[in-house]
Amino acid sequence: xDPVTLTKLAANVGAGLCIGFGAVGAxxxxxxxxxxxxxxxxxxxxxxxxxxxxxLVGQAVAESxxxxxxxxxxxxxxxxxxxxxxxxxxxxxxxGLSMGFGAIGSGLGSGFPGGKACVGISRQPAxxxxxxTNMLIGSAVSQTPAIFSMVVALMLxxxxxxxxxxxxxxxxxxxxxxxxxxxxxxxxxxxGLAAGASCDSIARQPRTAxxxxxxxLVGQAVAQTxSIFGLLVSFILMFKSFPxxxxxxxxxxxxxxxxxMGFGGIGPGIGNGMTAxxxxxxxxxxxxxAxxxxxxxLVGQAVAQSxxxxxxVISLVLIFxx
Amino acid sequence: xxxEGVDLVxxxxxxxxGLSMGLGAIGPGVGEGMVAxxxxxxxxxxxxxAxxxxxxxLVGQAVSESxxxYSLVVALLLLFVV
Numbered sequence: 297x298d299p300v301t302l303t304k305l306a307a308n309v310g311a312g313l314c315i316g317f318g319a320v321g322a323x324x325x326x327x328x329x330x331x332x333x334x335x336x337x338x339x340x341x342x343x344x345x346x347x348x349x350x351x352l353v354g355q356a357v358a359e360s361x362x363x364x365x366x367x368x369x370x371x372x373x374x375x376x377x378x379x380x381x382x383x384x385x386x387x388x389x390x391x392g393l394s395m396g397f398g399a400i401g402s403g404l405g406s407g408f409p410g411g412k413a414c415v416g417i418s419r420q421p422a423x424x425x426x427x428x429t430n431m432l433i434g435s436a437v438s439q440t441p442a443i444f445s446m447v448v449a450l451m452l453x454x455x456x457x458x459x460x461x462x463x464x465x466x467x468x469x470x471x472x473x474x475x476x477x478x479x480x481x482x483x484x485x486x487x488g489l490a491a492g493a494s495c496d497s498i499a500r501q502p503r504t505a506x507x508x509x510x511x512x513l514v515g516q517a518v519a520q521t522x523s524i525f526g527l528l529v530s531f532i533l534m535f536k537s538f539p540x541x542x543x544x545x546x547x548x549x550x551x552x553x554x555x556x557m558g559f560g561g562i563g564p565g566i567g568n569g570m571t572a573x574x575x576x577x578x579x580x581x582x583x584x585x586a587x588x589x590x591x592x593x594l595v596g597q598a599v600a601q602s603x604x605x606x607x608x609v610i611s612l613v614l615i616f617x618x
Numbered sequence: 619x620x621x622e623g624v625d626l627v628x629x630x631x632x633x634x635x636g637l638s639m640g641l642g643a644i645g646p647g648v649g650e651g652m653v654a655x656x657x658x659x660x661x662x663x664x665x666x667x668a669x670x671x672x673x674x675x676l677v678g679q680a681v682s683e684s685x686x687x688y689s690l691v692v693a694l695l696l697l698f699v700v
Contacts, residue, residue: 482647522647545628552636556693559640567651574655578662585665589658592672596654599679603643603650603686610639610693614632618697 299381306385310392311372314449317396318365318403321484325358325407332411336418343421347414350428354410357435361403361442361484368395368449379458386466390473391452394530397477397558398445398484401565405488406435412492416499423502430498430509434491437516441480441487441523441565448476448530461540464547471554472533475611479526479561479604486519486569493573497580504580511579511590515572518597522561522568522604529557529611536615553614560607567600635696642689649682 297305333351337344372388413431417424452473457465494512498505533554541547575593579586657675661668 486651543625543628545625545632548629549632552633554636555633556636556640559637560643563644563647564651565647567647567649567654570648570651571654571658574658578658582662582665585661585668588661588665588668592658592661592668592675593654595672596650596657596675596679599676599683600647600650600654602683603646603689606686606690607639607643610635610690610697613694613697614636618632 302382303380303385303388306389307372310389311369312392314372314392314396315365315369318362318369318399321400321403322358322362323403325404325410325488326355328407329354329358329410329414333414336414339415340418340421343418346421346424347417350417350424350431351410351414353428354406354413354431354435357432357439358403358406358410360439361399361406364442364446365395365399368392368446371453375453377453378456381458382462383457383460383465383469386469387452387455387457390470391449392473393470394445394452394473394477395449397474398480399442401481401484402439402442403484405438405484405486405491408488408492409434409438409495412495416495420499420502423498423505426502426505427495427498430505431491431495433509434494434512434516435488437513437520438484438487438491440520441483444523444527445477445480448472448527451534455534460537463541464538464550467547467551468533468538471551472530473554474558475533475554476523476526476530478558479565480523482562482565483520483523484565486565486567486572487516489569490515490519490572490576493576497577501580501583504583507583507586508576508580511576511586511593512572514590515568515575515593515597518594518601519565519568519572521601522565525604525608526557526561529553529608532615549614549618553611556607556614557611561604564601564604568597571596571600631696631700635693638689638696639693642686646683646686650679653678653682
């Protein structure tokens, strides 16, 4: 197959996967927000205007993940980035995978705070501005994994890898896309769980709002780490120059490094988010022991993080040792 | 480029190592997170027993960690022994 056709083929397949996967998370997340908003309106129909407004703002933030995916898909389809050939094809395909998978978690996760904020406003209209602010902070943090994926996708599209040897660079570039993209799924969902619980808690115990938001942010920050590990592995795969290889195994090691960190980030991201959700909920109910709860949350998250660290170690061994 | 049998086996071992550790990390991550969430709930309900609850949480997490460690061991075996 001639290089131009091959590059075009990879760009088209990448664009399809990018917006195909990228649409999954945001659609579910926004559906959740709308479902909770219905519940909220039935509970307190008098403020349905406020609830409607809050629902739309929450959904708009959740939508941004899939808008990133749409932007990358359009770039893949219509922008002629320099170069063509097998390496370029691998880079464009990797970019599509990165953004496609990367939008799932953030879109899904950002739906939780939107929905819980609507229910919270129906329960406590007096703190509605505080709830909307908290919702926006929480869902903005949940979007960061999607932003990491977009950064990796843009780098894969626009950087020039043509001076690198085909073996094993093609595998490194697809691995780079998978690593950040899949690791972002867990962090996005996890961050959303913590943000949802905090909106719920502020509505139930408005006087604890400050402490609840702080606990949410600390919990979310820890839940983001698996996607940061994924970003780190992607950067190593993109920027390290690999010697030309004559064997399949050298390529497969780099592809496997990306797959390992990508899958490995999903579980710890969700688990850390669940822990933060539990801690946030009980900080609101038992504010006197907020310190104990924060400490337990951090210890629990650190242990849940360990498997992501194992995955990163195996990825680094695959890149640097074997 | 000719693909030889030994090279193919090594390539499969590397791919297997990545899949082993990657997929194996999902379960313990979620499971340990659930344990920690319930530990926070329990400390919120009965904060006098925070020490006991933290200990129970850590032991429970250590047990659910074991499958993650199996994955790590199998990945290292695939990388360096097989």
